[in-house]
Amino acid sequence: MLNIRYEKTTNPKPLPEKDNPLKFGTIFTDHMFAMNYEEGKGWFDPRVVPYQKISLEPSAMVFHYGQEMFEGLKAYKTDDGRTLLFRPNKNIERANRTNRRICIPEIDEEDFLQAIKAVVKMDEAWIPTKPGTSLYIRPFIIATDEFLGVRPSSTYLFMIILSPVGAYYPEGLNPVKIWIEDEYVRAVRGGIGEAKTGGNYVASLAAQMKAHEEGYSQVLWLDGVERKYIEEVGAMNIFFKINGTVVTPKLNGSILPGVTRDSVINLCKHWGLSVEERRISVDELLEAAKDGSLEEVWGTGTAAVISPVGHLRFEDTVLQIKDGGIGEISQKLYDTVTGIQLGRIEDPFGWTVEVQ
Amino acid sequence: MLNIRYEKTTNPKPLPEKDNPLKFGTIFTDHMFAMNYEEGKGWFDPRVVPYQKISLEPSAMVFHYGQEMFEGLKAYKTDDGRTLLFRPNKNIERANRTNRRICIPEIDEEDFLQAIKAVVKMDEAWIPTKPGTSLYIRPFIIATDEFLGVRPSSTYLFMIILSPVGAYYPEGLNPVKIWIEDEYVRAVRGGIGEAKTGGNYVASLAAQMKAHEEGYSQVLWLDGVERKYIEEVGAMNIFFKINGTVVTPKLNGSILPGVTRDSVINLCKHWGLSVEERRISVDELLEAAKDGSLEEVWGTGTAAVISPVGHLRFEDTVLQIKDGGIGEISQKLYDTVTGIQLGRIEDPFGWTVEVQ
Numbered sequence A, B: 001m002l003n004i005r006y007e008k009t010t011n012p013k014p015l016p017e018k019d020n021p022l023k024f025g026t027i028f029t030d031h032m033f034a035m036n037y038e039e040g041k042g043w044f045d046p047r048v049v050p051y052q053k054i055s056l057e058p059s060a061m062v063f064h065y066g067q068e069m070f071e072g073l074k075a076y077k078t079d080d081g082r083t084l085l086f087r088p089n090k091n092i093e094r095a096n097r098t099n100r101r102i103c104i105p106e107i108d109e110e111d112f113l114q115a116i117k118a119v120v121k122m123d124e125a126w127i128p129t130k131p132g133t134s135l136y137i138r139p140f141i142i143a144t145d146e147f148l149g150v151r152p153s154s155t156y157l158f159m160i161i162l163s164p165v166g167a168y169y170p171e172g173l174n175p176v177k178i179w180i181e182d183e184y185v186r187a188v189r190g191g192i193g194e195a196k197t198g199g200n201y202v203a204s205l206a207a208q209m210k211a212h213e214e215g216y217s218q219v220l221w222l223d224g225v226e227r228k229y230i231e232e233v234g235a236m237n238i239f240f241k242i243n244g245t246v247v248t249p250k251l252n253g254s255i256l257p258g259v260t261r262d263s264v265i266n267l268c269k270h271w272g273l274s275v276e277e278r279r280i281s282v283d284e285l286l287e288a289a290k291d292g293s294l295e296e297v298w299g300t301g302t303a304a305v306i307s308p309v310g311h312l313r314f315e316d317t318v319l320q321i322k323d324g325g326i327g328e329i330s331q332k333l334y335d336t337v338t339g340i341q342l343g344r345i346e347d348p349f350g351w352t353v354e355v356q
C-alpha cells in the first residue's frame, strides 16, 4: 500500500473542447503520478503532482543506453458516470516482465494499480465520453543515473501520465493498408521483442517511413531468423480468419503479448470459434488470399482496439482482403470489446476494474 | 559553418584532483555544446553553454520510443600541450549513418567537427594527462516531440558533453574474462545493430548481468540468426590471432563498425600481418583453442582502446588464451594507438586532428 502524497495544481488547464475531434497522444491532463527508485532504498516518494517537466542531467542513462519501459492502457467513463479500467493487471504483469528483461527493478503489482487509480481519479474529469474516445494511461520508467558506461542504472523515475484520446489511426474503424516488411527486422528471439521498451520502436521507424511513402499506414513484421513467419504490426498484434478458423501468431519471445490479443482470443473462443495460436508463414497467407480462404484480417491493440485490415502488400503482391471493407468478426469484436470497456454490455470475464 | 553562441560558466567546478585515479564516465566538465532541430527550420541555435540539466516534458518521445543516438571519441593532451582528436571524422560519418537508420536528421559533417572542437577547446583544461587517461567526448541526439505514438520526432536536441576518464574496465590493460552468450541476442541483420543507439545497449544488460554473476566482465555476442557466428563484445569489436593471421568478424549489418577496429586493421596490415574480415564460428574458435592455433584475443573500442582477453567461456567450456597474460600484438597495438593519440609517435595515416 503506497502512502501517496498529493499536490493539486493551482493552475488547471481547460478541458479539451467537446466538439473538437481528439487526436492521439497530444494533450495531457493536469496531474501525473511519479515515484523514484534508489538502490538499497527501493521505490519511494509516491506522489500525484501537477503535470510538469522532468529535469535530468545530460548524462542521465536513459538518454544514452535506452533503459526505459512503458505501458499503455485506457480508462473509460460509463453512461452512469463510473470510471472503468480495462484489465489493468495484465498491463502491470507485462510491465514487470519488461522490467525483468531490461534489468529495471519491479514494482509491486498492488502498488502499481493503486498508482494508476490515484492519478486517474484525480483527473477523472478529463475522461472524454464521445464514441471512440477514452483516457489513455501511459506508465513509464526511465533510468536516471548520471553515468556513461553500459550497465543497469541504480536509480529510476516511474511516472504515469494521462492523455484524452480519439482514434489512434486517422482511419478510425475504416480498414488500414498494411505493408509486409522484407528488409528491416524489428526483433528476434533472444532479443527484447516481447518487452515494451523504446528499442523495439526505434527499430521500426525506417520501415514505417518506407511503408508510408508507398501509401501504407502500418508495417507487418516477419521473424528475424527465417524472415518468413508473421510476427505483429508496429503497435498491434495481428489476426487472420482463414477458412473459418481464427489464426494468430503464437507468442514466441519476439512479439509483444498484447492485452487486446488475449481478450480477442478469449472472446472468439467464448463465441465458439476455433482459434489457433501458431506460426503462420507469409506464403501460407498469400496462398490463402489467392484461393479465397483468407476471409478477414485485423489488428488488435489498446490504442486502436480493433483495426480491420483491408489491404496487405508483400513485395510486388497486393492482397485486397475481401471487398476491402470492415469484416464481420472485426466489427463484432470492436463492438464487444468497446461495449465491455464502456460498461454497456455484460463483462463475462470480469475484465473491467472500477476506479472508486 | 556554425555561428556558435558562447556562454561561459560563472561557477566553474574544481578540476579533478591529479592524484585520484579517474573512473569512467562519472565527472563532467564545465560546458557543453547544444543545438536544436525543428522540422522546416533545420538545426539551429548552436551554443557552448554551462553544463546544465535538460528539462523535458514527460511526453518527450525519447522517454518512450528510444529515438536517441550517441557517439564516443576522445581528446588527448600531447607533451607539448597540443590537443588532439583521434579520427573524429569516422565518428561523425558513423553518427550520420546511425541518424539515417533511426530517422534522425543528419548533421553537416563540418558543423559537427566544429561543434566538437568548440566545446573541447572551451574545456581544454579538463583534459587529463596521466597515462591511460583522456577526455571522453559524448555527442548525442534525443527526440523531443511531446507526443505519444510511434513515428519519428519532428524536433531534436543535439548535445556534446565531456568527461575526463581513466580506464573503462577496472582491469585496465590486464586481460579481461569474456562470456560467450548463447541465450540472449543483441542484434540481428535487418535490425539496428550497426547503429549506435540505446536499444542495442538495453538489449545487452540481462546477459551482462548473467556474465558478471559468473565472474566474467563482458559478453561476446553471437549472431541472431544461426547463433553460431561471433559478432562483437558489449562495447568493443573483437579480434583473434589464429595461426599467425589476424581475424575479425566482417561488418555484416548487425555489429558496430568500430573506429578502433578500423584503426587496428590498418595498423596490422601496415605491419605486414595478414588480416581477414570474415565470419568466424564459435566452433572454429573452440577448435583453434584446442589445437593451440588460437594465439591471441583482444577487444577494440574507444573507451578501452585495446583490451586483451585472457579467458573465454562458452557454455561449459572455459578457454584460457595462452598463459592468460597480455599478448604481444595487443601490447604493440595498445602502445601504437595510444602513442599516435598522444602525438608521441609518427602518425602515418594522418589520424589525429588538432584542436586549435
Ligand SMILES: Cc1ncc(COP(=O)(O)O)c(C=O)c1O
Binding pocket: A072, A232, A233, A234, A235, A236, A237, A256, A257, A258, A259, A260, A261, A300, A301, A302, A303
Ligand atoms: C509492438 C506492439 N504489439 C502489440 C501491441 C498491442 O498490445 P496491447 O493489446 O496490450 O495494447 C502493442 C501496443 O501496446 C505494441 O506496441
Ligand SMILES: Cc1ncc(COP(=O)(O)O)c(C=O)c1O
Binding pocket: B072, B232, B233, B234, B235, B236, B237, B256, B257, B258, B259, B260, B261, B300, B301, B302, B303
Ligand atoms: C557495441 C559496440 N561495439 C564496438 C564498439 C567499438 O567502437 P569504437 O572503436 O568506434 O569505439 C563500441 C564502442 O564504441 C560499441 O558500443
